[in-house]
Amino acid sequence: MALKRQWREFIFVLAVLFCLTALIATASKAGSENQFALSPGMPAQNPTRPRTVTTSSGRVPDLGPGASLHGKQLFPPDNPWNQDISSMPVDPNSANLIKSMGPNDVLHPDFGTTWQGRPNGIPYIVVAGTQPLVPINFGSYGGESDPGPYPVPRNAPIEGGPDSGTDSDRHVLVIDRDHWKLYEMFSARPVNNGASWVVGSGAVFDLNSNALRPAGWTSADAAGLPIFPGLVRYDEVFEQREIKHALRFTVPRTRRAYIYPARHYASGDTDPNLPPMGMRVRLKTSFDISKYEPPIQVILRALKKYGMFVADNGGGWFLSGAPDPRWSNDQLGMLKTVKGSDFEVVRMDMR
Numbered sequence: 001m002a003l004k005r006q007w008r009e010f011i012f013v014l015a016v017l018f019c020l021t022a023l024i025a026t027a028s029k030a031g032s033e034n035q036f037a038l039s040p041g042m043p044a045q046n047p048t049r050p051r052t053v054t055t056s057s058g059r060v061p062d063l064g065p066g067a068s069l070h071g072k073q074l075f076p077p078d079n080p081w082n083q084d085i086s087s088m089p090v091d092p093n094s095a096n097l098i099k100s101m102g103p104n105d106v107l108h109p110d111f112g113t114t115w116q117g118r119p120n121g122i123p124y125i126v127v128a129g130t131q132p133l134v135p136i137n138f139g140s141y142g143g144e145s146d147p148g149p150y151p152v153p154r155n156a157p158i159e160g161g162p163d164s165g166t167d168s169d170r171h172v173l174v175i176d177r178d179h180w181k182l183y184e185m186f187s188a189r190p191v192n193n194g195a196s197w198v199v200g201s202g203a204v205f206d207l208n209s210n211a212l213r214p215a216g217w218t219s220a221d222a223a224g225l226p227i228f229p230g231l232v233r234y235d236e237v238f239e240q241r242e243i244k245h246a247l248r249f250t251v252p253r254t255r256r257a258y259i260y261p262a263r264h265y266a267s268g269d270t271d272p273n274l275p276p277m278g279m280r281v282r283l284k285t286s287f288d289i290s291k292y293e294p295p296i297q298v299i300l301r302a303l304k305k306y307g308m309f310v311a312d313n314g315g316g317w318f319l320s321g322a323p324d325p326r327w328s329n330d331q332l333g334m335l336k337t338v339k340g341s342d343f344e345v346v347r348m349d350m351r
Contacts, residue, residue, distance in 0.1 A: 101251050278309055
């Protein structure tokens with residue numbers, strides 16, 4: 001009798017434990033299913049899932065002279081260089097400004113394969129974050145330059161070639177792909193085969209930042225802007241088939257003024273009909289690009305959407321780009337059918 005009573009009590013305990021286990025499992029499942037439940041009256045929302053943030057292309061830039069960036073964006077998306085200005089108002093003085101720059105002059109591609117036996121354009125080189133730093137000694141604009149050392153390799157290409165003289169600005173542009181920084185030098189000359197460099201001016205840009213240079217400071221460019229973001233590059237035209245930033249151009253005469261995002265002027269002329277440094281023009285929406293070959297359409301679409309900045313004194317309507325032996329000079333020559341009158345000035349009090 002006692003044995004039967006003990007057996008019944010044992011079965012009762014097992015049943016209670018089974019029920020408790022079932023209740024705990026049910027509560028756990030309900031809690032899991034309702035972890036995103038909201039307070040009464042709040043709209044329902046989908047559960048938040050982790051994001052994966054990558055570069056615009058997901059690929060690492062290549063190394064070397066004229067290397068492909070594989071679509072990696074320079075500067076943050078809201079940087080002026082990356083700003084879509086296609087719908088911004090036209091400047092009230094646009095007609096006079098275009099007139100001073102030459103409405104009948106043509107757009108000139110200041111880049112290509114070679115010119116007079118030298119690479120045609122402003123070259124650049126991409127280096128790794130382990131690239132050794134070398135001393136930089138400054139000349140004329142040392143007081144407005146970012147101090148060295150810079151990661152400049154011995155084989156860094158020089159605008160106009162290593163033997164170029166005063167007919168070239170001798171720019172050297174270096175992109176550190178791992179630290180994502182841009183180093184630019186003007187009038188650069190290597191010493192002891194590149195063990196150090198003597199330069200007219202130098203500037204360093206953090207490509208993850210929108211920071212500007214100090215007001216009134218030049219850079220390796222007269223306007224105090226970076227040069228590299230404004231170049232037409234072969235990898236964007238033929239690999240990406242899209243240019244997603246503004247470009248850079250020069251004009252013979254500028255005003256003694258600069259506007260955002262430029263930081264420096266290079267003129268003593270105060271004529272209000274002359275363009276200030278940093279002025280932005282765009283190709284008119286009405287300009288028909290359908291008759292041009294696809295690579296040229298890539299450039300023209302960028303000029304409509306992002307425009308181009310006045311960055312230096314130089315040839316009239318000279319559009320800057322990087323040299324590359326794969327360019328077709330004949331194809332680039334099609335740009336010369338675009339006239340100054342096909343452009344308009346973006347209103348200068350807009351950001």
